Amino acid sequence: MSCPAGGTAIIETSRWRGVVTQPDFALRVVRPSGEALIETSGPLRFTTVTGQESPLETGVVAPWTEVGAVASIRCDATSLDVELSAEAGEAPLMTLSLTNAGDPRSLRIAAQVEPNVGEGINRVAIDLVHTSNDRYYGMGQRYEEAEHSGNELVVWTEEGCNFRCVDELSTGVPIPFYLSSRTYGLLIDDTRFSRFDFGKTDPTKTAIELSHDRLELRVFVGDDPLDVIESYTHFAGRIPELPLPWVFAPWISANTKHRGDSPDAESRTREIAALMRTERIPTSGIWNEDWAGGGGELLYSEDFHLDETHYPDWAGMIDDMHALGFRVFAYFQPYLTVGTEDHVYAADRDYLLRDPDGAPATFFLLEIRSQLDLTNPDAVRWWQDTIFDRAARFGVDGWMNDFGEYVGATTVSADGRLGWEVHNDYPRLWARTAREFWEERRPDGDWVFFSRSGYTGSWQYSPVVWTGDQTTDWSEGDGLPTVIPAVQSLGISGVPVVATDIGGLLCLTAPPSDRELFYRWTQVGAMLPVMREHNGQFACESNWLIDNDADSIEHWKTYATLHTALFPYLYTLVAQARDHGWPVVRHPVLHFPEAPGSKERQDDQFMMGDRILVAPVIVQGARSRIVYFPPGDWVHWQTGETYRGPAEIEVPAPLRVAPYFYRSGRIIPRFDTVVDTLVEEFDPDLAGFSDANASMTIDFFGEGRDDLSLWDGTTIACDASARTCEVTRAPLDRTYTFRFH
Numbered sequence: 001m002s003c004p005a006g007g008t009a010i011i012e013t014s015r016w017r018g019v020v021t022q023p024d025f026a027l028r029v030v031r032p033s034g035e036a037l038i039e040t041s042g043p044l045r046f047t048t049v050t051g052q053e054s055p056l057e058t059g060v061v062a063p064w065t066e067v068g069a070v071a072s073i074r075c076d077a078t079s080l081d082v083e084l085s086a087e088a089g090e091a092p093l094m095t096l097s098l099t100n101a102g103d104p105r106s107l108r109i110a111a112q113v114e115p116n117v118g119e120g121i122n123r124v125a126i127d128l129v130h131t132s133n134d135r136y137y138g139m140g141q142r143y144e145e146a147e148h149s150g151n152e153l154v155v156w157t158e159e160g161c162n163f164r165c166v167d168e169l170s171t172g173v174p175i176p177f178y179l180s181s182r183t184y185g186l187l188i189d190d191t192r193f194s195r196f197d198f199g200k201t202d203p204t205k206t207a208i209e210l211s212h213d214r215l216e217l218r219v220f221v222g223d224d225p226l227d228v229i230e231s232y233t234h235f236a237g238r239i240p241e242l243p244l245p246w247v248f249a250p251w252i253s254a255n256t257k258h259r260g261d262s263p264d265a266e267s268r269t270r271e272i273a274a275l276m277r278t279e280r281i282p283t284s285g286i287w288n289e290d291w292a293g294g295g296g297e298l299l300y301s302e303d304f305h306l307d308e309t310h311y312p313d314w315a316g317m318i319d320d321m322h323a324l325g326f327r328v329f330a331y332f333q334p335y336l337t338v339g340t341e342d343h344v345y346a347a348d349r350d351y352l353l354r355d356p357d358g359a360p361a362t363f364f365l366l367e368i369r370s371q372l373d374l375t376n377p378d379a380v381r382w383w384q385d386t387i388f389d390r391a392a393r394f395g396v397d398g399w400m401n402d403f404g405e406y407v408g409a410t411t412v413s414a415d416g417r418l419g420w421e422v423h424n425d426y427p428r429l430w431a432r433t434a435r436e437f438w439e440e441r442r443p444d445g446d447w448v449f450f451s452r453s454g455y456t457g458s459w460q461y462s463p464v465v466w467t468g469d470q471t472t473d474w475s476e477g478d479g480l481p482t483v484i485p486a487v488q489s490l491g492i493s494g495v496p497v498v499a500t501d502i503g504g505l506l507c508l509t510a511p512p513s514d515r516e517l518f519y520r521w522t523q524v525g526a527m528l529p530v531m532r533e534h535n536g537q538f539a540c541e542s543n544w545l546i547d548n549d550a551d552s553i554e555h556w557k558t559y560a561t562l563h564t565a566l567f568p569y570l571y572t573l574v575a576q577a578r579d580h581g582w583p584v585v586r587h588p589v590l591h592f593p594e595a596p597g598s599k600e601r602q603d604d605q606f607m608m609g610d611r612i613l614v615a616p617v618i619v620q621g622a623r624s625r626i627v628y629f630p631p632g633d634w635v636h637w638q639t640g641e642t643y644r645g646p647a648e649i650e651v652p653a654p655l656r657v658a659p660y661f662y663r664s665g666r667i668i669p670r671f672d673t674v675v676d677t678l679v680e681e682f683d684p685d686l687a688g689f690s691d692a693n694a695s696m697t698i699d700f701f702g703e704g705r706d707d708l709s710l711w712d713g714t715t716i717a718c719d720a721s722a723r724t725c726e727v728t729r730a731p732l733d734r735t736y737t738f739r740f741h
Helices: 225-236 264-280 314-323 339-350 377-391 426-441 481-493 515-525 551-565 567-580
Strands: 009-012 015-022 026-030 035-039 044-047 065-067 069-075 078-084 094-100 105-111 123-129 136-140 152-155 174-180 184-188 195-200 205-210 212-219 249-251 285-287 327-333 334-338 370-371 400-403 449-453 462-467 606-608 612-616 624-636 642-652 662-664 666-671 697-702 705-709 715-719 724-728 735-740
Touching: 009 069, 009 094, 009 481, 015 078, 015 094, 035 123, 035 184, 035 212, 044 400, 065 195, 065 624, 069 400, 105 123, 123 212, 136 152, 136 195, 136 481, 152 174, 174 195, 184 225, 184 567, 195 426, 205 212, 212 225, 212 334, 225 567, 225 624, 264 285, 314 327, 314 515, 327 449, 334 339, 426 449, 449 715, 481 515, 481 606, 481 642, 515 551, 551 567, 551 666, 567 606, 567 666, 612 624, 612 735, 662 666, 666 705, 666 715, 697 715, 724 735
Parallel strands: 249 285, 285 327, 327 400, 400 449, 449 462, 697 735
Antiparallel strands: 009 015, 015 026, 026 035, 044 065, 044 123, 069 078, 078 094, 094 105, 105 212, 123 205, 136 174, 152 195, 174 184, 184 212, 195 205, 334 370, 606 612, 612 662, 624 642, 624 662, 666 697, 705 715, 715 724
């Protein structure tokens, strides 16, 4: 620590050094070697914006006040405080604090407008140096691109793309964190609206703006990208435990709108369940999305009560599904339609978010609705004991925890916060509400729910996040291609377990899905942690389904079987997420930071962990595609052909064959028995998790040596030249078959 009067002030750890120069303010964060990480570009700024009921409105922006003169510097053992004024000799207007955050990889930078400046300051901004070589990844779930240089992104949770991603860049999971190609990460530690301009307006600057009178940044410095994510998630949080194995076998949908030859959704459920077991297609989950809303568009304009027309014996059906090794899921959203019995009850007890005048706040979502005040403990308990229980009492094992993006900026919460602060936090509170319910109801962990919305840290509560409501088409605005940037960006942002609506959801601007789209979407979904099929919605009754014909059944079986066979590897990656914060789906930059491929390739391929390259076909009619192979040799999962990188190579991709590649020199563990479910199953006629976990095949591709520690502590070490493998620390007696390719 050093802060001499009139000279350069320094705060440092073994991993970084913060340097403040005076009298003209400049901040640099560098490595001990002197390599620059962060450099400010000009003064800090603040202003007042009025005339907004939403941060997405322009409002009236007062002239910005710039503070670029150092008035004083103070330091102690762990922090450095800099008072800043507009001009030398004038009174300080802002204080900038640099603090050693405990983790030597982490630095806290906080800028606070002085209280005596005046009321109404609600924007603070900092500009950082941006060069043509800088690249930025993360920022939550981003559909348009996986790398954000040249873009301007806002952090305000909204209802997904809604057919307009390319222009408006909306997302249900915005996270104000980016990973820089300089191998650091930066997080705004706040829930208010923020904006990141990555060189779009000014190609020499990354401009960061927050709707508040103070700006708190967390900087995470690493030796490599995974080290940065490990430090970031050490602060922001990680998944607290592994979901049970059955979560990672495929899920299917069964509801009223897609009932095949069955008269109702309950019969459809039995029909599709019987098919899965007869065909020996691995399946653990069945989703009854319309359990309380089979007659409408599944947006629940009435209260959450069982629809007995479509589910005449839901409890009996669920018992039967459990006996067949399935888990059954329902659906919830945190909204109540105005005028319903539940809305009246909640409004009378002040359980709803309020307008400034004290009345229940309303918004339009096909109906006039209000939303639960999740900052009110009494409201949360009522919802859990009453609303959630209406499905749980029948024996369901989880649900879609949908929506959460509609809190108005001017609403008032029970804890005193306005919507400006609660809006982005609401998805986290909504996920926490569901997790608390299930942890109390089933402490053994035999449950799951999946979320559409999220924010920093929400993944600590939500076991699974899916990519929102894509359209049933091939468009780069909202169709199949948007899944790949979305899951890569989520992973870098801290969300490790992701899924997609296989087949797409919305048919408002596109025809229902056809065979080709469904097959290609299946090939994407099979390489995500949770493989989850969706029947579709909004006039999608003719969407292509798993059981449209024999070829469709066989295609789904191929990829469901592969997905389930890869469980030992997949579950090991989930354990790495728990222990280190690393994502399961990984952008190539996490393992090949010097050679991640072109921007185009970064948007249309991804990695599962560090040893499977996934290059799906996302262009209609294509029967081949250009694949970027990172450095090394890569082996096609079906043909066995080896491709050497770094190189872009055109690879055949018939409709039934996805371009997946195993990394040479690496172990791939897989289950090698026929599996019905990954539920812990004791029926001798069903093959469940214990049966699957009794034997394993270890594939080794190429030459060299490799070792891998599995989720259960088992360590496998293989030497290709000796054609030998050694298994140590295995907690159970398991049969192994070793294959060298």
